[in-house]
Amino acid sequence: MEDSPFNDTSYEQFLNEEKIMGSKCKKCGALALPPRSICVSCFGSEMEWVQFKGTGKLSAFTSIVVAPPSMVKEGFNRNNPYVVGVVELNEGVKTVARIVGFDAKKPEQIKVGAPLKAEFLEKGEGPGRQTILAFRP
Amino acid sequence: MPRKGKLSRGVAVVGGGLTKLGLFKERNCKDFFAEAFIEMVGSVDKGVDPKEIDAVYVGNYSNDFFVNQAHWGPIISDLIGHVPKPVTRTEAACASSAVAFREGVLAIASGLYDIVLVGGFEQMSRRTTEEVAEGLAMAASPYEVATGFTFPAVFGTTATAYFAKYDADREALFNVTIKSHNNAPLNPKAQFPMTIRDFMNARIERCRKKGEPIPGWKDEKDFLRDPVVNPPVAWPMHLFDCCPISDGASCLLLVAEDIAKNFTDDPIYLAGMGQGSGYSLHAKKDLTTYEATKYAAKEAYEMAGLTPKDIQFAEVHDCFSIAEIVHMEDLGFFKPGEGYKAVEEGLTRLDGPIPINTSGGLKTKGHPVGATGVAQLYEVWVQLRGKAGRRQVPNLNLKVGAAHNLGGTGGTCTFTILERR
Numbered sequence: 001m002e003d004s005p006f007n008d009t010s011y012e013q014f015l016n017e018e019k020i021m022g023s024k025c026k027k028c029g030a031l032a033l034p035p036r037s038i039c040v041s042c043f044g045s046e047m048e049w050v051q052f053k054g055t056g057k058l059s060a061f062t063s064i065v066v067a068p069p070s071m072v073k074e075g076f077n078r079n080n081p082y083v084v085g086v087v088e089l090n091e092g093v094k095t096v097a098r099i100v101g102f103d104a105k106k107p108e109q110i111k112v113g114a115p116l117k118a119e120f121l122e123k124g125e126g127p128g129r130q131t132i133l134a135f136r137p
Numbered sequence: 138m139p140r141k142g143k144l145s146r147g148v149a150v151v152g153g154g155l156t157k158l159g160l161f162k163e164r165n166c167k168d169f170f171a172e173a174f175i176e177m178v179g180s181v182d183k184g185v186d187p188k189e190i191d192a193v194y195v196g197n198y199s200n201d202f203f204v205n206q207a208h209w210g211p212i213i214s215d216l217i218g219h220v221p222k223p224v225t226r227t228e229a230a231c232a233s234s235a236v237a238f239r240e241g242v243l244a245i246a247s248g249l250y251d252i253v254l255v256g257g258f259e260q261m262s263r264r265t266t267e268e269v270a271e272g273l274a275m276a277a278s279p280y281e282v283a284t285g286f287t288f289p290a291v292f293g294t295t296a297t298a299y300f301a302k303y304d305a306d307r308e309a310l311f312n313v314t315i316k317s318h319n320n321a322p323l324n325p326k327a328q329f330p331m332t333i334r335d336f337m338n339a340r341i342e343r344c345r346k347k348g349e350p351i352p353g354w355k356d357e358k359d360f361l362r363d364p365v366v367n368p369p370v371a372w373p374m375h376l377f378d379c380c381p382i383s384d385g386a387s388c389l390l391l392v393a394e395d396i397a398k399n400f401t402d403d404p405i406y407l408a409g410m411g412q413g414s415g416y417s418l419h420a421k422k423d424l425t426t427y428e429a430t431k432y433a434a435k436e437a438y439e440m441a442g443l444t445p446k447d448i449q450f451a452e453v454h455d456c457f458s459i460a461e462i463v464h465m466e467d468l469g470f471f472k473p474g475e476g477y478k479a480v481e482e483g484l485t486r487l488d489g490p491i492p493i494n495t496s497g498g499l500k501t502k503g504h505p506v507g508a509t510g511v512a513q514l515y516e517v518w519v520q521l522r523g524k525a526g527r528r529q530v531p532n533l534n535l536k537v538g539a540a541h542n543l544g545g546t547g548g549t550c551t552f553t554i555l556e557r558r
Contacts, residue, residue, distance in 0.1 A: 008279070033419070034280065060301075060424045062293030063372040064285065069271055071285045081369075084284050086294055086418055094419045096284045107372035112301035132284070 054118025061085030147394030158503030196234030232544030235510025256388030328503035383503030411436025445469030
């Protein structure tokens, strides 16, 4: 996997192994999650893989009541909302993720800045199985 | 040699057309553009022969998906008798036609053409609400879609980040909604020409007829707090924070500045324009600002030689209530964190010092996504010519107005400044 191209597909494959993997520019050290093949800080194209610890804090969130068809299939709807958010990892980069462990029906009680830890959710079965990045307090 | 950032030749707007916006499932999408085009031809004071139009630029986000037909450029060209001259369709999600406008300006400024038609159109009503939501989500970043984000959800995160940073809450959003709806009945083309008070009275009337208990809302804010009439969509975005699904079309006739007086004694000139691109949510340094808007604004102010203080009124992309607040800040109308207070103080009302969304905004006027950018500029053009009727900005020396258009979740933003000389 260390030879994997620095792209979204590799990121998802690593996620299936319950690893949060991003890229580090060998020239300037800039981190990217998901990985980038071109460094947008110095335009270097030599990268190495870096694993993120999966701890951080909540930067922003929302509780989704009107769900898209893909989430309706997972059982979410008007009576069963779900939370997604932007999490700032301790390493300094942000990621979007599902947020679990809060009451999605009481979003006014969720606080920006709350410390969070990564968790891996399984979605689908067989060849369609997918690991989704989530965070919980 | 003219320096970078300036146009080689000036451009003026001399005509415009906009359909009434709404849901018109039974109509053919071509009819919308025809309606806007016919209005445009009639609006040119000294007349225009459509045969003189050198090129057409039309914005459309996704009629491919919405009505199962792609390659709309030649369809529009044929509709308006423009074949075999060139037509170009632009796609930048909800900023599709602002980009068409910009391409049309650049084509004239380059010296290639003298007379260009720019416009946009969309027919969203033939799909179910769920399908439209799915179609629009295709314009979000792939990371957000995979995580289960919807459009209202992306702007919901902007709102929770903004509230935390500036100690604001949902009540701040109510002021935007109430202000926009106050302008709506003054716009005969608005999809929802109703104030919030009108919605309250309609609901009370319905309850009375059905013999149900009469709701006892104290005021408009009390109504917006009621989850029965204003249910949540994606916290803190509720129904009345979100623009509707709409059909419609818009167009403007652009000509080289030196021939503008052949068309009208009252041309409106392009003063400055800019376009920027933006990050996905996770790559943004600050979740309460939009880089694409800031970049577009900088380009436009520099081209125009103007500052935010010179803008007398503006259309600001309000797909969601929070978007209007943060973009007013990104455009420099108010300092970061001050936008919501400005709305609360009434500074952005029609009779305030800087009226925002005199048309009623996307929230009440409607948002046929591909038509929106040019529809916003149509409003600025109408206002600068003093022809906005009951919603005319009450400033006797109205010279400079602007429009801000946002595509997707902020991936493409434009800012365009028009002036009356």
